[in-house]
Amino acid sequence: MRTVPIEWFLILSAILFGLGVVAFVFKRNVITIFMSIELMLNAVNLAFVAFARAHNQLDGLVFVFFVIVVAAAEAAVGLGIVILLARNRESLNVERMNLLKF
């Protein structure tokens, strides 16, 4: 049974990351922007796991673990902020939140 070469996983990870970036730049809703960040994190995780497999070392997995934990914390706080935003402003469109400028 032939094995899937690691490069393919890396390419997939790269594609996902790029799409995440695109989403990050394109989306206008705070929460979807948030999601695109999560997408990028996932892409990076995939790369981590792929490398861990490539070198047969566990450190990559440990990093993924940490990334997930941090993402969880980030989601908790970020969503709190989102709720606060929604409570104080009528719109969640980032383009309407441009008071902080020159």
Added chain:
Amino acid sequence: MSLPFIVFFICALFAVVGAVVLILAREPIHSALALIQVMLSLAVLYLLLGAEFIAAVQVIVYAGAIMVLFVFVIMLLNMRVEERTNFSKLAYVGVVAAFALLLWTAHWLAHSPAGRVVGTGAGSAGAFDTVELSKQLFRPYLFPFEATSILILIAILGAMVLARKEE
């Protein structure tokens, strides 16, 4: 075509489609579902790579907790179709740049000479040993581990402070 290849292609397809949908969807909830799809297919890929534990954690924490939070918030704020404003022309430049980076990276990886990425491919040597992973986590990485726990604590407090209604 052997099983790993089939699984890989299916999952990769699902993931990419999910990501694209995440971008194109106009309703946040659809984006969320697309993201969940991406995450689940990634979990399968982790299984393919032999990282069972990570796959499970991916599903439990990401799909089962974080995304639930997202969906929950979306429901709570009852978000519908996001409005299409366009104040930033620069964003398109960014998109172009991002695509350039993306394609270029893919190209670079695809034409990478053998040995740039050492080691065997997926599905070859069996699964990673979860026990070993835990040892890694609790011996050499103990300090970062504790640090993350502190981080979580802080995040909890922060979330509470943020979400509390000031009376």
Added chain:
Amino acid sequence: MEFISQHPILVASVVKIAVLLFVVMTALAYVTWLERKVIAHIQSRWGPYYVGAHGLLQPLADGLKFLFKEDVTPPVSDRLIYTLAPFVALSLALTAIALIPFGPPSVHFPNGQSVFIVSDISIGLLFLFAITSMGVYGVALAGWSSNSKYPLMGGLRSSAQMISYEVSLTISVVGVLLLANTLNFNGIIEGQRGYWLHFIPRWHVVPQIIGFMCYITAAIAETNRIPFDLPEAETELVAGFHTEYSSFKFAMFFMAEYANMITVSCLATILFLGGWLSPFPDSWAWQLYLPGAGLVLLGAYCAYDTVMHMRGIARIQFAVVTVLALGGGALCLIPAVAVLIQGPFWFTAKILAILFVYIWMRGTLPRFRYDQLMSFGWKLLLPVALANLVITAFVMILPLLRHG
């Protein structure tokens, strides 16, 4: 054809899945029957009685009724998700069962694949949690996609409730994991073999009694059952998240709920009650014949009933039941078969016991208020589960502390 010969594992798995699906579906149906009967008797009523003898055909009738109802989809709803939600709910609920070992791995096919479990993976428990954690989506999406007030609130409530109680559920289980120190179900069960003082089974329920209670409570909340059935609190929001659903989509939610009940009961059995282990020492040979004897007694009662009370078509139906029971009993009295079905028998017995407790609670307890629910989950259940975990861990490391 040669594909089959090439992949025996695949074939065996498919067969097992098919059988399991059939069994579980039937079980679901008859759990509803059981529930209605028990609650009826608790309330001193007869319960379903007319469709078949003792209403035994009631589930079938319900199923047919659901099938032939008109499938209404609200025009303002989000069609895709509206259709997706029930499938998510049911499929997840059923997938979970694929990880449950109904019997010892010692019983296996010629190719060494265990008979009583579809997929025996090393971190089964984690995967089970992974799947159940996804269960929220069915409810939440249903509530959201109906695009109407009550379902939305029901969905919100249930997702909040599930997130909250999932925490306690997981933590209450970790204590057992510390004792078993494996994530594999069969491993956990094997770890409970043996006896204290030669008659108390070494089940985790004994040291982990607090964990067990926490687990049961959290499990009831997870499955949105009384007293935690806020999502479908008729008095407040018509039928909760599935108010808008009708016909077979509704049925799927219904089945999903009962499937979840069965899953959590299985989990409780495996983690705390020694899974397919028998409560009696192996030295007691007569326990081999308990299943058979039980069935024969059931058959005898059915025969008596048939002769004395049944009239008309019901009598014929009941005669069939009698024959089945007696035949099954006779079959189970054959030693070889008796050995085979030991595991499944005890497993099923324990599940039934837990299910009975579920129904019993539903019959007796009133419903919580929403804020009570939340404060109970976060301020009482979670701390207790945590304390249980900490104490267990401490006891576990005591020897290490003593001997360095």
Added chain:
Amino acid sequence: MPILSHLWIILALPLAGAAINGLFGKRWPQSAVNSVAVGSVSLAFLAVAELVREFSHLAADQIPYVGNYFTWMVAGPFAVDFSLQVDQLTIVMLLTVSFVGMLIHIYSTGYMAHEGGYYRFFSYLNLFMFFMLTLVMAANLIVMFVGWEGVGLCSYLLIGFWFLKKSAADAGKKAFITTRIGDVGFTVGILLVFATFGSISFGDIFAKASGMAVEAQTGVLTAICLLLFTGAIGKSAQLPLYVWLPDAMEGPTPVSALIHAATMVTAGVYMVARMNPLFSRAPVAMLVVAIVGAVTAFYSATIGLVQTDIKKVLAYSTVSQLGYMFLACGVGSYAAGIFHLMTHAFFKGLLFLAAGSVIHAMGGEQDMMKMGGLRTKIPVTYWTMLIATLAIAGIPGFAGFFSKDEILEAAQSGPNAHFWLWLLGVVGAGLTSFYMFRLVFLTFFGAPRYDEHHVHVHESPKNMTVPLVILAFLSIFGGWFAAPRLVGGVDYFERFLAPVFSAYAPPMAEPAVIVAEPHTSPAVTLLHALTGWPVIVAVLGLLVAWWFYIKNTDAPKRLAQSVHALYTLLLNKYYVDEIYAALIVRPLLWISTNVLWHVVDEGLIDGTVNGTASVARQSGGQLRKLQSGNTRSYAAWVVIGAVVFTVLLVVLGIR
């Protein structure tokens, strides 16, 4: 041997005192500050006494005893240990410094009692003691240099103690900067020493030096000695860098007594004596030292003749006495130099303290022309000051006589003696005796020239007079170590110091120990000594002063008119300050103003700074536009940046 094995204790005590007073003294009552300051110094003195006792038990080969405490800095071959050493020379210096220091501390408690910044004064004073002791106990040039600069710092701080008075602040600066000039030479000298001997610890230097021949002409040793001597010139106020010392009188009188008479200014002499193995091998340098010393002795004595400020007179006499010490070293009789250093510490310290007492009594008046007739009013001060004057004038029987006599003897008959050096010394001695008695007569005799209704003359308190008495006692008997010499006997002081100066002495030059002719009988020798030129000129000076200021008091004025030019020249101190101002200060000032300030600073530096600022402002004004407040554009910027960097990374080939 508690102290000998822990030499650092002697240093630690005053340092601790300084630290405590400096940190907490502000809130403490004067009594507490007193007890800390005086206590620490007294303990230091006791420690020194104990050290002397232990030292007397050391075998000859254990001397010098070196205590090495920690390696201070290491740079390649250049390694500096913080090490202290004890030998006879150190012992003499230690005793002098710590004892006089202690007395002056006690005196200060009375003198400064009504001053502000009391704790500050004593903190500085203790700090000075610490650095001075470091200086004399140092076992290598670097540690010595630390002490050297430290005392300079303390002198600066204490001269400018009344820093609100501009003249005081300026005087402090003047002292600091002038001595810096010398210190540059000193530093270069140290470097040259290291370059030559590859070490800066005295032991190694002397060991290596003893292997070198005496330089007939100039050589590296000469260069080293001259450079080091530059430092000495600055620190010990010799020509041409003496100008700071008279101004230093702006400081409180105890400071003038301790730092600018007894201890610090003699550091240069001590250094020359300490480096004697090098100087002995550089005759040219020796000659320079001798000439500078002799000329300074005579020159500043002439200035002292006409000064009317009591402290100024003493200042110039200090300069001239230092000149004598250098003369002694220059002519090769280091022992005599150190001897005079010690006795001078006694009587000049006493003079200053007495002068301070007088000023105290006169309520701050320093002009002798406004004094007079104080003899009866402040008897203790009068008697002690008279004793000190007799001592410095070199009247036989007093401390000054023995030391100065030795110096002149060495200048006359010692190694590298020279007639002109001797002559300058003798004339200077006469002038010294004259202006000192002039001071005494003007101050204590004749009719009061001050308004008796406003000034209420009163004797100083006990804690001021007691030190005076003790020092007076020392000014009489402090020199009697050398007494036997007069009758052809042994000079115990010289014999005590002999090991230091003979150990590494060049072979041919035998140390000038016995300078008396052994064949003559003691009586003849004594008579010869008592009727030598120094005594004659001293008595002469006394008589002249008596004639001028007691007998007919208008003689000075007439003389001043008759030789008016000379008088004004002296009165204005040979216009040295003016000359320096014209030759050095103004050009420097001009360069600093027109080049450094207007061109370099304003043009280059400010231009650069302002240019940078304006560039930043301009670019900021443009970049500000980027702050659109639009999150998406920020995100786009991030992405573009990431892309650029990745591409760069690969283009630069970092894989």
